[in-house]
Amino acid sequence: MAHVTSRPAEAQHLRDLALLRRVRDRIDRDYAQPLDVEALARGVNMSAGHLSREFRRAYGEAPYGYLMTRRIERAMTLLRRGDMSVTEVCFAVGCSSLGSFSTRFTELVGVPPSVYRQRAASATAGMPSCVAKQVTRPIRNRETALT
Structure with a gap:
């Protein structure tokens, strides 16, 4: 029996990873600017909670901790x-x-x-x-x- 994967879920995960890289790059570039999780989340059309959870999962710490x-x-x-x-x-x-x-x-x-x-x-x-x-x-x- 073949293993069935959820292609839409995989595609969403890859889109999320690309967005998380954009957030991380923005933090790296604009660290001295006033940044908060709400603004970072708005910039990638995510909720602050979703961004925080996924960022922590991908990078091992919350966006504010990384900042x-x-x-x-x-x-x-x-x-x-x-x-x-x-x-x-x-x-x-x-x-x-x-x-x-x-x-x-x-x-x-x-x-x-x-x-x-x-x-x-x-x-x-x-x-x-x-x-x-x-x-x-x-x-x-x-x-x-x-x-």
Whole structure:
């Protein structure tokens, strides 16, 4: 007996994946802009709930979590450069609350932004920026960064 697949369901799944890639690409490109799940969902004609469920299924985290990871990753780069204050970095990456930014940064990186800046300066000295970015990339639940 042959295995029967649901071609309409497969086709819908592939369409959803293409839309999810568009959402992820928009987050990657526009991370510093005010983005919320409702707006992202409207952009691909999905409900916010459906987008959140399918995005998590495809990428392992909710759209907002992915957005915050991108923002923190960019913040890490700006903090390593050392020419902006933590507050300036917070706003430059699209966060509107220094407290929320610091909390999420600490959650993802393992140390507060100010401590990260101090440690990163010595830990990545002499490293090409492309290597420093890979070595210091935020990983959810990392025990400690740059220790």
